[in-house]
Amino acid sequence: MSLFRTKPITSSTADTGMRRDLTAFNLTMLGIGAIIGAGIFVLTGVSAATQTGPAIVLSFVVAGVGCACAALAYAELAASIGGCGSAYGYGYAGFGELPGWVIGWMLIAEYAIAVSAVSVGWSGYFNSLLQSFGMGMPHSLLHGPFDATPGIINLPAVGIVVALVFLLASGAKVSARANEVMVYIKLAAIALFIGVALFHINPANWSPFIPPAEVVTAAGGVATSVLDMKLIELIGGGGEATRFGVAGIFGGAAIIFFAYLGFDAVSTSAEETKNPQRDLPIGIIGSLVICTVLYIIVSGLLTGIVSYKELNVPSPVAHALLSIGQNWAAGMISIGAIAGLTTVCLVMYYGLTRLLFAIARDGLLPSSLATLSEKSRSPVRIIYITGAIMVFMSGFVSLGNLASLTNFATLAAFVVVCGGVILLRRKRPDLPRPFKTPGYPFIPLLGIVVCAYLMLNLSVTTWIAFVVWMTLGLAVYFGYSYSHSVLAQQK
Numbered sequence: 001m002s003l004f005r006t007k008p009i010t011s012s013t014a015d016t017g018m019r020r021d022l023t024a025f026n027l028t029m030l031g032i033g034a035i036i037g038a039g040i041f042v043l044t045g046v047s048a049a050t051q052t053g054p055a056i057v058l059s060f061v062v063a064g065v066g067c068a069c070a071a072l073a074y075a076e077l078a079a080s081i082g083g084c085g086s087a088y089g090y091g092y093a094g095f096g097e098l099p100g101w102v103i104g105w106m107l108i109a110e111y112a113i114a115v116s117a118v119s120v121g122w123s124g125y126f127n128s129l130l131q132s133f134g135m136g137m138p139h140s141l142l143h144g145p146f147d148a149t150p151g152i153i154n155l156p157a158v159g160i161v162v163a164l165v166f167l168l169a170s171g172a173k174v175s176a177r178a179n180e181v182m183v184y185i186k187l188a189a190i191a192l193f194i195g196v197a198l199f200h201i202n203p204a205n206w207s208p209f210i211p212p213a214e215v216v217t218a219a220g221g222v223a224t225s226v227l228d229m230k231l232i233e234l235i236g237g238g239g240e241a242t243r244f245g246v247a248g249i250f251g252g253a254a255i256i257f258f259a260y261l262g263f264d265a266v267s268t269s270a271e272e273t274k275n276p277q278r279d280l281p282i283g284i285i286g287s288l289v290i291c292t293v294l295y296i297i298v299s300g301l302l303t304g305i306v307s308y309k310e311l312n313v314p315s316p317v318a319h320a321l322l323s324i325g326q327n328w329a330a331g332m333i334s335i336g337a338i339a340g341l342t343t344v345c346l347v348m349y350y351g352l353t354r355l356l357f358a359i360a361r362d363g364l365l366p367s368s369l370a371t372l373s374e375k376s377r378s379p380v381r382i383i384y385i386t387g388a389i390m391v392f393m394s395g396f397v398s399l400g401n402l403a404s405l406t407n408f409a410t411l412a413a414f415v416v417v418c419g420g421v422i423l424l425r426r427k428r429p430d431l432p433r434p435f436k437t438p439g440y441p442f443i444p445l446l447g448i449v450v451c452a453y454l455m456l457n458l459s460v461t462t463w464i465a466f467v468v469w470m471t472l473g474l475a476v477y478f479g480y481s482y483s484h485s486v487l488a489q490q491k
Helices: 024-035 038-080 087-094 097-132 155-169 172-197 231-236 245-260 263-272 276-305 316-323 327-361 380-396 400-427 442-456 460-484
Strands: none
Touching: 024 172, 024 263, 024 276, 024 327, 038 245, 038 263, 038 276, 038 316, 038 327, 038 400, 038 442, 087 097, 087 327, 087 400, 097 155, 097 327, 097 380, 097 400, 097 460, 155 172, 155 327, 155 380, 172 276, 172 316, 172 327, 245 276, 245 400, 245 442, 263 276, 263 327, 263 400, 276 316, 316 327, 327 380, 400 442, 400 460
């Protein structure tokens, strides 16, 4: 049963050596910084064109319901348990060490792969901006050697990761201020799009709102191998992949869930927040509500100004504006997209370093990693090591479908957090809870069901990647973490 030894719960306001500089406003901006990025500028159009049609709005509602349930659960556990380990820490305290390690290992994949994948997207938008000024970079400096179209190194992707390394090493407050500036830029870009699109809506583009379901065939331009199918289609025994229709809405929700990645990273700031019991729930729930409303508005307008069939392009929002002759607005959107992708990288990188700090402090990774800078009170050793790894991934490695593992990791974390609320309500009814999940136990149970169902809507490729990554994680746990755990040393 030592595999399920639980970590003692300490006060969320305890002094852990980190500097408590962040307010509820800072946390809300961090959440918006993490959430609004590739999802709103890229995935809205791609998902509409390949999965949902104009019903992309309903996909955001489905994904938003799952996120809302998880956000309420996060808010309860963040306020009562605290710690910078997020779902890893909640799983450790509620379910035990091995479950906590499993979810922590998944979150490492979520944050690290998301930073690397988004930095590659940032590179593309950055080069597009250069091209608009008659410049641009050579192909060999925009692609790594293992890309489908090989080059030497993705230099802009490497550059943005290196810049974030030094920004994060400067401390949480400096990083939060830089994030806020870029959040204002991308919110201004979104406001610009909404203002322009409102006057160019063609209601005929919304008909049919839910396109009839289609069986995807190779002739239709999409591969039909088992690895490209959703797991739920394989379990159902149909042997065929489908898109559009009602099934497309849920398939689209599983894809655009990537658009919600990041609000959970807000909970990793618990030890750097002035009043975590009050501010964390505000930051988590507030950022999610704001972003969900913006997603629904933007996706509805996007499919209203051009046909959804035209949106399967790398930059659908800019493409839609160009299609209606608003070239100047398309250029401004590119600037907003660059700012948006920068903040996503920043906040996900921030969450990764705080998660690893918590795991190392518990002894499940070398405790030498859990050291803080005397000046910034940030885990600079972890920042530099993970930065070097992500520089390599961004510059040289082709991430491909592996990026979808971030969706799996996030959904798995949400299931654990919702389950943790239920378990701790039973095991620790005496635990002080400054914020309580409303509608208990319906809300956390709904969160578990929705997130688990969305996991089934991910591709078999993603599930295989999960098995491979978890096999490696279990090898690390039983080879090192189990015997070096702080709890193991105390016995």
